[in-house]
Amino acid sequence: MGAWRYAAASVVGTSHVAAGVPCQDHAMVTSVPVHTPPAALLAVASDGAGSAAFAADGAEEACRAFMEYAGLGMPLIGHRPDMAADFEARSLDDVRANIERVAGERGAAIGAFACTLLGAVVGDDAALFFQVGDGAIVYRIEDGGWRVAIAPERGGYVNETDFVTRRDAAAKLRMARVLARVSEIALVTDGIEMMSIDQKTGTAHGPFFEHVIGALRGEAAGHSAAHSDWLAGFLDSAMVNRRTDDDKTIVVASRLAG
Amino acid sequence: MSDFSQKKYVPGQFSEEQSIFADNPDPRCAVVLLLDRSGSMSGAPIAALNKGLKAFEKFVQEDDLTARRAEIAIVSFGPLTIDTEFHGGHGFTAPEMVPDGDTPMGKAIMVGLDMLERRRQDYKANGIAHYKPMVLLITDGAPTDDWRPAAARIRAEEKARRVAFFAVGVTGADFTTLTQISVREPMKLDGLKFTELFRWLKDSMTRVSQSSPEDDRVALPSPSGWAAL
Numbered sequence: 446m447g448a449w450r451y452a453a454a455s456v457v458g459t460s461h462v463a464a465g466v467p468c469q470d471h472a473m474v475t476s477v478p479v480h481t482p483p484a485a486l487l488a489v490a491s492d493g494a495g496s497a498a499f500a501a502d503g504a505e506e507a508c509r510a511f512m513e514y515a516g517l518g519m520p521l522i523g524h525r526p527d528m529a530a531d532f533e534a535r536s537l538d539d540v541r542a543n544i545e546r547v548a549g550e551r552g553a554a555i556g557a558f559a560c561t562l563l564g565a566v567v568g569d570d571a572a573l574f575f576q577v578g579d580g581a582i583v584y585r586i587e588d589g590g591w592r593v594a595i596a597p598e599r600g601g602y603v604n605e606t607d608f609v610t611r612r613d614a615a616a617k618l619r620m621a622r623v624l625a626r627v628s629e630i631a632l633v634t635d636g637i638e639m640m641s642i643d644q645k646t647g648t649a650h651g652p653f654f655e656h657v658i659g660a661l662r663g664e665a666a667g668h669s670a671a672h673s674d675w676l677a678g679f680l681d682s683a684m685v686n687r688r689t690d691d692d693k694t695i696v697v698a699s700r701l702a703g
Numbered sequence: 704m705s706d707f708s709q710k711k712y713v714p715g716q717f718s719e720e721q722s723i724f725a726d727n728p729d730p731r732c733a734v735v736l737l738l739d740r741s742g743s744m745s746g747a748p749i750a751a752l753n754k755g756l757k758a759f760e761k762f763v764q765e766d767d768l769t770a771r772r773a774e775i776a777i778v779s780f781g782p783l784t785i786d787t788e789f790h791g792g793h794g795f796t797a798p799e800m801v802p803d804g805d806t807p808m809g810k811a812i813m814v815g816l817d818m819l820e821r822r823r824q825d826y827k828a829n830g831i832a833h834y835k836p837m838v839l840l841i842t843d844g845a846p847t848d849d850w851r852p853a854a855a856r857i858r859a860e861e862k863a864r865r866v867a868f869f870a871v872g873v874t875g876a877d878f879t880t881l882t883q884i885s886v887r888e889p890m891k892l893d894g895l896k897f898t899e900l901f902r903w904l905k906d907s908m909t910r911v912s913q914s915s916p917e918d919d920r921v922a923l924p925s926p927s928g929w930a931a932l
Contacts, residue, residue, distance in 0.1 A: 602833065602834055602835040603730045603832045603833060603834055604834045604835065605835065639725070639727055639730065639832070640724040640725055640727070641724070641725055642725060642727075643725050643727065644725075644727040644728070644830060644832055645727075645830045650724070650725035652722050652723050653723055653724060653725060656723045684720050684723075684724075687767070687768075688724060688768075689768075690766075690768050
């Protein structure tokens with residue numbers, strides 16, 4: 446029927462635990478009804494800047510705002526997110542304006558809420574992916590392999606990236622339109638990027654994404670609490686923490702066949 | 704020097720786990736220590752510095768991730784010596800500083816920055832992800848050579864965002880000159896708290912996401928444990 450199964454988890458990084466800092470990653474995923482079935486998928490993840498005082502709040506607000514504006518835009522977008530020409534730029538402005546408002550309410554500068562943004566809007570025959578900052582969005586089409594939606598930025602330092610709160614965030618926004626029926630997606634923040642994306646080639650490490658989405662394929666439509674729990678356990682495992690001390694977030698979604 | 708593929712062997716790790724994860728080299732964090740071991744450091748200061756260096760070796764190795772990421776080089780003066788070429792955390796052994804001659808600080812800075820530049824080129828050539836490199840200069844005196852070219856170089860490298868250069872003055876250091884050499888405000892070591900300084904250095908090395916270049920604030924752990932006001 447084309448309906449979506451999805452799950453997400455964010456787990457605090459070991460370095461954050463050591464410093465007494467909470468998890469500064471956030472993620473949200475849902476499917477929204479569109480004028481004709483099946484539903485479209487909306488997914489977003491955000492990584493708050495370690496140095497920003499309200500990073501966790503920034504990440505949460507970025508996700509919430511994205512979901513709200515992307516959701517509001519669904520009647521316009523329908524199943525063809527690629528058709529809404531200025532939707533993407535406006536969504537980013539909306540997200541940023543929202544964070545700015547919250548910052549104002551707190552009497553803080555917007556920079557204190559600095560965070561990245563990974564977003565996906567997946568319709569029936571097309572998908573739109575957004576990215577500001579590090580992390581990765583990957584997807585599959587039908588029987589194909591995992592592909593990286595937006596090529597990773599090269600040449601920067603691993604501990605510096607772009608944030609949606611920057612004045613020039615619009616210039617730093619990278620997007621990809623996929624004009625095909627996307628069957629699965631995954632979003633990962635940078636803590637996971639190093640262990641799931643081949644750094645030399647910029648390609649997805651298939652076995653990783655197969656590992657994190659596998660069990661989801663047996664689930665019914667909607668949010669799988671069981672799979673979200675499993676993801677959280679995986680993110681908190683020794684083998685993951687051996688490879689990163691940063692906050693870790695994964696969002697996965699799989700379309701039911703039919 | 705292509706040692707990027709060497710990882711510490713951990714028995715029992717070779718299992719199904721290996722195939723799930725992409726096999727990328729660890730991102731690297733290069734640090735150059737520029738250490739004053741001029742005659743005036745004799746006695747208690749050099750003893751405390753050496754104790755601090757040994758502690759630094761321990762701090763770097765106490766967690767596996769830091770050890771795999773850290774790359775440490777040490778230059779001391781005077782006379783100018785390269786005590787340690789870039790060495791991964793697991794293989795790093797703190798050299799013993801012996802007080803000797805004068806203070807060719809300018810030259811030491813140039814040598815340290817050159818070593819860093821070559822390492823950066825290695826990273827680029829091998830596609831190695833890395834953190835912003837750091838230089839830590841520790842001195843108890845004033846330069847005995849011409850420091851102006853070094854100061855200009857530091858200004859250029861900081862502006863180009865190629866390095867984060869920190870200067871720490873021990874009691875007796877010429878802060879007037881240090882302020883002209885370092886873009887970031889030089890800090891004063893409280894007594895001989897070298898061990899605490901090196902703990903701070905380890906904590907600063909792989910700190911998580913910085914403020915964006917827009918803000919250009921460096922988010923470091925508080926130096927209150929070792930810095931005098």
